[in-house]
Amino acid sequence: MRQLLLAAAALLSVGGTAQAATDIDFFFPVPVQGKLAIEMTRVVEGFNASQSDVHVTPVYTGSYDDTNLKTRAAISAGKPPAVALMSANFIREYAIDQKAMSLDGLISKGGQTPQAFIGEFFPAVRPNATEDGHVYGVPFHNSTPILYYSVEAFQQAGLDPEKPPVTWQEWVDDAKKLTKHDGDHLVQAGVEIVSSYDYLGWLTSGFAMSNGGDYFNHGWGGEVYYNTPSTIGAVQFLDDLVHKHKVMPEGVIDASAASSAFFSGRTAMMVASTGALGFVRDNMKKPFKVAFMPRAMRNAAPIGGASLLIPTGNSPERQQAAWKLISYLTSPAVNGAWSRFTGYFAPRMAAYDLPEMKAYLAQDPNAKVAIDQLAYGEPWFATFNTVGVRKALEDQVQAVLSGKAKPAEAMAQAQKDADALLRPYVEQTALKLPQ
Amino acid sequence: MVAVLLLAPSLLFLAAFTYWPVFGVVLRSLTEKRFGQTAAWGFDNFTRLFGDTHFHRVLINTLLYAVGTIVPSLVIALFLAVALSKPGRLTGLLRTILVLPQMIPLVAAAALYVFIFLPGEGLLDHYLAYFGRYATNWLGSPELALPSVILITIWKNTGYYMLFFLAGLAGIPADLLEAARIDGANGWRRFRDITLPLLGPTFAFVGVIAMVNALVQIDHIIVMTGGGPSDSTNMILYYIYQQAEQNLDLGLASAATVVCVGGLLVLALLSLRTLERGMHYES
Amino acid sequence: MKAERVFLLLAALAGLLWLAPFAWMAVASMRPDAPGQADLASLWPSGPFGWDNYRDAWESGHFPLWYLNTALLCVGILAVQMVTVSLAGYAFARIDFPGRSTVFALFLLQLLLPPAVLVVPNLQMIVHLGLFDSLAGIAAPYCASAFGVFLMRQTFRSIPRDFEEAARIDGASRLQIIRHILLPMAWPGLASFAVVSVSSHWNEFLWPLMAVSSPQHQVLTVGLASFTLASESGGSWGVIAAGTALVALPLLLGFTLLQRRFTASLASTGLK
Numbered sequence: 007m008r009q010l011l012l013a014a015a016a017l018l019s020v021g022g023t024a025q026a027a028t029d030i031d032f033f034f035p036v037p038v039q040g041k042l043a044i045e046m047t048r049v050v051e052g053f054n055a056s057q058s059d060v061h062v063t064p065v066y067t068g069s070y071d072d073t074n075l076k077t078r079a080a081i082s083a084g085k086p087p088a089v090a091l092m093s094a095n096f097i098r099e100y101a102i103d104q105k106a107m108s109l110d111g112l113i114s115k116g117g118q119t120p121q122a123f124i125g126e127f128f129p130a131v132r133p134n135a136t137e138d139g140h141v142y143g144v145p146f147h148n149s150t151p152i153l154y155y156s157v158e159a160f161q162q163a164g165l166d167p168e169k170p171p172v173t174w175q176e177w178v179d180d181a182k183k184l185t186k187h188d189g190d191h192l193v194q195a196g197v198e199i200v201s202s203y204d205y206l207g208w209l210t211s212g213f214a215m216s217n218g219g220d221y222f223n224h225g226w227g228g229e230v231y232y233n234t235p236s237t238i239g240a241v242q243f244l245d246d247l248v249h250k251h252k253v254m255p256e257g258v259i260d261a262s263a264a265s266s267a268f269f270s271g272r273t274a275m276m277v278a279s280t281g282a283l284g285f286v287r288d289n290m291k292k293p294f295k296v297a298f299m300p301r302a303m304r305n306a307a308p309i310g311g312a313s314l315l316i317p318t319g320n321s322p323e324r325q326q327a328a329w330k331l332i333s334y335l336t337s338p339a340v341n342g343a344w345s346r347f348t349g350y351f352a353p354r355m356a357a358y359d360l361p362e363m364k365a366y367l368a369q370d371p372n373a374k375v376a377i378d379q380l381a382y383g384e385p386w387f388a389t390f391n392t393v394g395v396r397k398a399l400e401d402q403v404q405a406v407l408s409g410k411a412k413p414a415e416a417m418a419q420a421q422k423d424a425d426a427l428l429r430p431y432v433e434q435t436a437l438k439l440p441q
Numbered sequence: 442m443v444a445v446l447l448l449a450p451s452l453l454f455l456a457a458f459t460y461w462p463v464f465g466v467v468l469r470s471l472t473e474k475r476f477g478q479t480a481a482w483g484f485d486n487f488t489r490l491f492g493d494t495h496f497h498r499v500l501i502n503t504l505l506y507a508v509g510t511i512v513p514s515l516v517i518a519l520f521l522a523v524a525l526s527k528p529g530r531l532t533g534l535l536r537t538i539l540v541l542p543q544m545i546p547l548v549a550a551a552a553l554y555v556f557i558f559l560p561g562e563g564l565l566d567h568y569l570a571y572f573g574r575y576a577t578n579w580l581g582s583p584e585l586a587l588p589s590v591i592l593i594t595i596w597k598n599t600g601y602y603m604l605f606f607l608a609g610l611a612g613i614p615a616d617l618l619e620a621a622r623i624d625g626a627n628g629w630r631r632f633r634d635i636t637l638p639l640l641g642p643t644f645a646f647v648g649v650i651a652m653v654n655a656l657v658q659i660d661h662i663i664v665m666t667g668g669g670p671s672d673s674t675n676m677i678l679y680y681i682y683q684q685a686e687q688n689l690d691l692g693l694a695s696a697a698t699v700v701c702v703g704g705l706l707v708l709a710l711l712s713l714r715t716l717e718r719g720m721h722y723e724s
Numbered sequence: 725m726k727a728e729r730v731f732l733l734l735a736a737l738a739g740l741l742w743l744a745p746f747a748w749m750a751v752a753s754m755r756p757d758a759p760g761q762a763d764l765a766s767l768w769p770s771g772p773f774g775w776d777n778y779r780d781a782w783e784s785g786h787f788p789l790w791y792l793n794t795a796l797l798c799v800g801i802l803a804v805q806m807v808t809v810s811l812a813g814y815a816f817a818r819i820d821f822p823g824r825s826t827v828f829a830l831f832l833l834q835l836l837l838p839p840a841v842l843v844v845p846n847l848q849m850i851v852h853l854g855l856f857d858s859l860a861g862i863a864a865p866y867c868a869s870a871f872g873v874f875l876m877r878q879t880f881r882s883i884p885r886d887f888e889e890a891a892r893i894d895g896a897s898r899l900q901i902i903r904h905i906l907l908p909m910a911w912p913g914l915a916s917f918a919v920v921s922v923s924s925h926w927n928e929f930l931w932p933l934m935a936v937s938s939p940q941h942q943v944l945t946v947g948l949a950s951f952t953l954a955s956e957s958g959g960s961w962g963v964i965a966a967g968t969a970l971v972a973l974p975l976l977l978g979f980t981l982l983q984r985r986f987t988a989s990l991a992s993t994g995l996k
Contacts (some may be wrong), residue, residue, distance in 0.1 A: 442821060443819065443898060444813075444815045444819045444821040444824075445810040445811060447814060447815040447819070447898075448809060448811070448812050448815050448827065450807055450808040450812075450868075451808040451809070451811070451831070451868045451873065452810040452868075453868075454808065454864070454865075454868035455830070455831070455834060456869040457849065457864070458842070458846055458849065458864055458865035458867075458868070459833075459834050459837050459842065459865075459868070460830075461845075461849070462842045462845030462846050462849060463837070463842070463845070465845040465848065465849070466844060466845040469844075469845070480838075503793070503986060504748065517738070520731070520734075520735075521735055521738060523731065524728075524731035524732055524734065524735040529916075531732070532732070532735075534739075535735055535736060535738075535739040537979075537980060537983060538739045538742055538743050539739060539742050539744065540979070540983075541742070541743075541976060541979070542742065542745075544923060544927075544972075544975045544976055544978075544979045545927070545971070545972040545975060545976065546926070546927035546928075546929060546944070546945045546948070546971065546972075547927065547929060547947060548929050548945050548949045549945075549968045549971050549972045550745070551949075552948065552949075552952040552964055552967070552968045553745045553748065553749055553965070553968055554745070555952075555964075556748070556752075556765075556961050556964065556965075557745060562765060564744070564745075564748055564765045566765075567765035567766070568765070583844070596742065596745070600742070608755065628727055649835070649836070653835070653836055653838065656841065657838055657840045657841060659930070660929040660930060660949075663929075663933075663949075664929070664949050677821045678840065678841065678930075679891075681843070681844060682843070682930070682934075685843070685844050685847075686779055686934070688905075691844065693881070694844050695844055695845070698841070698842070698844050698845070701841055702837065702841060702842075705836045705837060705841065706833075706836070708836060709833055709836045710834075714756055
């Protein structure tokens with residue numbers, strides 16, 4: 007019944023109503039498992055109930071990639087949403103393409119300088135939210151990859167659950183002890199790493215950075231470093247996990263397959279986003295713990311997550327209303343509550359000063375791991391045509407994971423494909439020299 | 442004239458949403474517009490398209506997918522039609538069951554098959570385990586992903602094609618077959634010499650529908666594999682969708698659409714004769 | 725005859741295989757969810773049963789909205805199609821005009837150029853017409869139906885001309901003849917077409933996906949995809965099965981009840 011009323015209300019609101027409040031829409035994705043869409047709707051309803059100037063319609067728009075598509079489509083058709091929760095690494099492209107507005111003006115109106123404003127968020131998330139020194143996105147929830155592992159499996163293999171692997175070498179050694187074979191076949195995997203589109207690019211960047219390298223040019227969206235020893239080494243490591251050490255199944259593993267395997271005990275360890283912590287907590291019936299991503303040369307954790315942006319093409323009225331929503335969603339209390347529900351960490355540092363957050367971290371040490379790993383946080387991969395350039399890498403790494411390619415040639419091909427996609431941008435920027 | 446007036450509503454929609462778009466996409470494919478530049482005429486989009494290794498892969502995949510879905514579907518559909526051509530409770534029930542997959546959206550089938558193909562816990566691996574097979578990464582291995590997707594398409598369409606063959610079989614005069622039987626021809630001879638030739642127009646019609654379906658039915662690829670792993674399930678329509686929506690490269694998407702439409706038009710020329718003949722069979 | 729028996733047996737086997745996914749859908753949707761449990765894939769009904777999954781699916785998605793949109797879309801398309809295909813079918817069946825076969829070929833060609841192939845230019849067309857992100861925008865490319873025109877041409881041709889001649893003598897205009905004499909007599913053909921039209925548009929995905937961006941205009945297929953295949957419900961297979969059932973059941977039921985209409989429409993495309 008309630009659904010029907012909501013539906014009727016949604017249909018009616020298309021034509022516009024004569025309310026005094028400003029009506030705005032808010033596109034948001036749900037990129038990891040869990041009942042996040044329902045919770046977000048609840049949070050927005052809380053905002054609507056708390057004041058009467060702005061009425062927000064939350065619109066669930068699928069995955070990060072889908073939300074990007076829908077937002078761009080809406081902008082092209084002249085009906086942009088007032089606020090969109092956008093994957094943090096897409097903010098750069100929106101700024102380059104001038105599809106999102108700079109938030110400096112709205113920040114200043116609130117009485118702060120943009121630098122002071124962004125200074126209230128963890129350092130690791132700041133680079134993805136700004137472009138050219140201007141603030142384009144306000145970080146909302148962030149994650150890092152973490153290592154989930156089954157306490158029971160560790161104990162059975164004679165390993166100490168309080169001592170998860172810290173280096174790649176330890177990781178391989180532990181994984182070998184945790185793997186069970188039946189002849190040639192993997193019956194219990196040592197580890198499963200999610201390798202579907204978007205996830206894989208993110209995780210690979212972490213491995214490459216841990217292996218010493220810098221995966222992309224942080225300051226300019228025209229360069230990526232796939233065909234470099236650090237990246238090749240990282241991909242070789244993934245290849246070895248499957249084909250040399252035989253601790254990971256061959257082929258591409260998507261998030262639901264990895265989590266199903268973890269829950270049913272078919273894998274002892276799993277590499278996934280901390281944003282799935284809530285989901286794993288609800289569904290893993292056996293005891294589990296989480297740990298930092300093991301390191302090669304150094305600890306490095308790419309930041310994932312999303313920031314709120316305001317697309318171009320919105321009237322000043324809508325912009326004001328949008329800013330009110332953004333301020334609410336990123337306020338320490340609301341941001342903290344969302345973090346506790348999902349497992350994402352709250353990028354707003356002040357959220358960790360609140361008593362609820364302190365109690366939560368004391369009670370659930372797993373949640374603290376992602377926060378602690380932030381000390382090693384690196385920005386998320388962002389370039390011109392991020393999705394295409396990312397897929398150029400992912401297609402090759404997937405081929406390596408499936409035994410169809412060797413890391414060196416795969417990375418050479420990935421670099422070639424990526425460079426071809428970056429060429430139009432490069433020609434108009436770095437290679438456009440004075441006549 | 443009266444005819445024009447009567448045809449006007451249909452022609453209006455045809456013009457707006459079939460023929461003008463074809464014209465428009467040809468124009469668009471010949472317009473080049475890259476980041477930060479103004480539009481210009483040229484064949485750049487086509488040069489890029491045919492030089493793209495992904496596109497080469499797409500053409501191969503599309504061909505494999507077409508052959509892999511059409512041949513088994515038609516053969517199985519014909520067999521089922523022959524097996525179930527007599528009326529009866531059991532045959533009626535089986536006919537209904539076999540057509541059910543056609544009634545659900547392909548994305549619904551995809552949702553079910555993601556579970557069916559789940560490594561280890563999924564339906565397929567669960568029952569294959571009884572035969573001693575281990576967990577297989579059906580949708581995650583480049584060699585198995587395309588066959589898996591083909592399997593889904595065959596499951597979905599075969600029943601529907603069976604209906605066409607049933608209609609075709611019903612139209613074969615019973616006395617012809619009876620006469621041949623009296624003459625001493627056995628079942629196989631009757632099938633080969635009478636039934637098959639008379640099913641010619643049905644084959645042509647179903648063949649065309651199957652070919653269009655092979656090009657157009659990619660919903661499951663969009664939601665299950667995203668063209669991967671490593672391009673192994675990338676089809677021409679998926680490529681078009683990807684270029685248009687993800688890479689925002691409308692020039693390339695238009696060029697690929699032109700190639701796709703061109704292929705379909707060639708198909709049209711080749712089969713138009715047989716289609717028309719089939720239509721006029723009755724008159 | 726032995727061969728017939730063997731064939732029937734093989735067909736029955738095929739039937740069982742074909743039914744398996746639906747069997748799983750039914751069983752899993754009623755089984756309480758617990759990811760990682762051993763009998764996720766079991767086809768045997770086991771353990772306690774409940775409607776929990778259906779309730780969860782109903783609450784996580786927007787099924788009433790999706791049903792409404794899809795129904796509006798299909799009915800709207802059908803209404804327009806009835807007009808376009810009846811008029812055009814009549815013209816091809818009864819009027820001998822110059823260039824008839826060329827124009828008919830133009831219609832035939834549309835069978836080979838479904839809206840899915842022309843998404844890129846069609847998207848620009850509906851943005852141009854201001855129809856982006858609306859049900860009308862989704863409906864527009866489907867309104868002319870070549871299949872429908874064939875069907876109506878065949879149907880009209882099979883009606884003896886005497887009725888029309890009599891009406892003509894009485895002074896009726898063509899439109900009146902179509903409306904009052906031909907359409908009622910063509911009812912079986914129209915009904916069959918209606919069944920095919922609604923079922924095929926109910927299941928369309930790619931075009932509705934691209935033509936609409938806001939959730940209030942989403943149809944069942946797009947809603948289902950975002951519901952089951954986004955990570956939102958990843959791993960909750962029972963809920964996914966229930967959600968899929970919610971989308972699939974209306975047409976499955978409709979088909980079992982209206983089978984005859986469906987098969988009749990295929991037969992009357994004149995394949996004999």
